Each structure stands twice: as structure tokens, then as C-alpha cells.
Amino acid sequence: MFLDTANVKEIEAMQVFHWLTGVTTNPTLLAKEIGKSRAVISREILSILHDEQRLFVQATGETQEALYDDAQAILSLDTRIALKIPADEIGFRVITQLKQERPDIEILATAIFSVEQSYLAALAGCEWVAPYVNRMANQGLDAKQVVASTAELFKQLEAPTKILGASFKNTAQVIDTLLAGATDVTIPSNLIQVIMHNKLAADSIHVFNQDAKGEKI
Numbered sequence: 006m007f008l009d010t011a012n013v014k015e016i017e018a019m020q021v022f023h024w025l026t027g028v029t030t031n032p033t034l035l036a037k038e039i040g041k042s043r044a045v046i047s048r049e050i051l052s053i054l055h056d057e058q059r060l061f062v063q064a065t066g067e068t069q070e071a072l073y074d075d076a077q078a079i080l081s082l083d084t085r086i087a088l089k090i091p092a093d094e095i096g097f098r099v100i101t102q103l104k105q106e107r108p109d110i111e112i113l114a115t116a117i118f119s120v121e122q123s124y125l126a127a128l129a130g131c132e133w134v135a136p137y138v139n140r141m142a143n144q145g146l147d148a149k150q151v152v153a154s155t156a157e158l159f160k161q162l163e164a165p166t167k168i169l170g171a172s173f174k175n176t177a178q179v180i181d182t183l184l185a186g187a188t189d190v191t192i193p194s195n196l197i198q199v200i201m202h203n204k205l206a207a208d209s210i211h212v213f214n215q216d217a218k219g220e221k222i
């Protein structure tokens with residue numbers, strides 16, 4: 006499980022549980038951390054991640070050159086950073102360029118709304134694809150089906166590309182995505198809190214605690 010945030014305090018709070026494979030950020034999440042640059046936030050996050058935990062940082066740019074330069078700027082920050090590159094034409098051009106130059110770097114193709122985008126990402130050698138589950142749902146798309154078909158296709162192709170489900174607004178979407186065949190999910194901190202503060206569980210636990218103390222409810 007990845008944490009979908011650029012907030013250092015949220016990551017610190019979650020690190021005690023040893024659940025995290027890493028952290029995913031995007032430009033919108035970074036913009037919420039007012040007054041701090043991407044480089045500063047990335048270094049702060051890396052300082053609290055273990056060596057084996059990944060930090061994904063997304064490159065931006067409206068031309069191939071701008072996106073490539075931004076990807077290089079991200080890679081120069083720290084060797085533990087993996088790249089997120091949007092899965093459109095410019096993104097695929099940059100992914101191809103980067104993979105030719107440095108086959109060792111890990112790339113996650115992001116902003117995935119179709120099986121077809123994931124197919125191209127797998128052919129391009131991306132290590133990860135990130136289908137945007139809630140954003141698909143907002144457009145009336147069947148995100149679970151998209152993830153299931155992607156998983157089936159990757160299996161058929163024997164592609165090593167992993168599916169990292171992203172863009173979640175409720176916990177059912179997370180489980181549906183995993184059951185559909187996603188290798189991993191990236192979840193905002195508030196959804197992990199929702200899971201840990203299940204109202205029915207809380208009611209049961211309260212009764213157990215009262216009974217253990219011999220108190221009548």
C-alpha cells in the first residue's frame with residue numbers, strides 16, 4: 006500500500022504501522038503544502054522513508070522538452086525517487102526517451118483512464134500504471150472493469166508492469182480495485198482513518214471494554 010499525499014505529518018503518522026511500500030505525490034498534492042518547494046518536500050519525505058520505500062514524484066510539462074527536463078530535475082533530487090509520467094503522447098515520447106537513456110529508472114505511467122493507455126505503458130517498459138479509479142467513476146466509466154481487463158491483459162502478455170490503483174474517494178473503491186487485480190493501491194490518509202475507525206467495530210469494542218471492567222452499560 007502507498008500513501009497518496011505530500012504531507013510529511015501524514016506520512017510520519019502512518020510510518021508506525023509498517024504498511025507502506027511508499028508514497029505517491031502529484032502536483033496538486035504538492036501545491037497543498039503551501040510555502041514549500043517540490044525539492045524541499047521530496048527531501049523531507051525521503052528523510053522519513055526507509056531505504057526500501059519508494060517516493061513517486063510526477064513530472065510536468067506541456068512539451069516533450071519541458072516534460073523531459075522536469076523528469077531530469079526530479080531524478081537529480083535523489084536516487085530513491087521514481088518518476089510519474091502522464092500517459093499521453095508527450096508522456097510516452099518522454100518515457101521512451103528516458104528508458105533508452107537510463108533503463109534502470111522506474112517509471113509509473115499516470116493519469117490512466119483506459120486499458121489501452123496501460124497497454125502502451127507496458128509496451129514502453131513502464132514498471133507501473135496508475136488507473137484513476139474515482140476520476141473514472143466521475144465520468145461514468147466502470148473503473149473495476151478497466152482494472153480487471155488491465156490485469157488480465159498483463160497476465161496474457163506476461164508483462165511485468167504492476168497496477169497501482171489511484172484516485173480513491175471511498176474504501177469500497179480500494180477493495181474493488183484490489184479484487185479486480187491491482188497489484189497495489191495508493192490511498193489518501195483519511196481513507197485509512199475511515200477503515201481504522203469503523204463505527205460498528207467501535208461500538209463492539211466499547212461494549213467489550215465496559216464488560217471487561219465489569220460495568221453495566
Ligand code: E4P
Binds near residue numbers: 115139140172
Ligand atoms: C496518484 O498518483 C494520483 O495522482 C492521485 O491518486 C489522484 O487522486 P485524485 O483523483 O483524488 O486527485
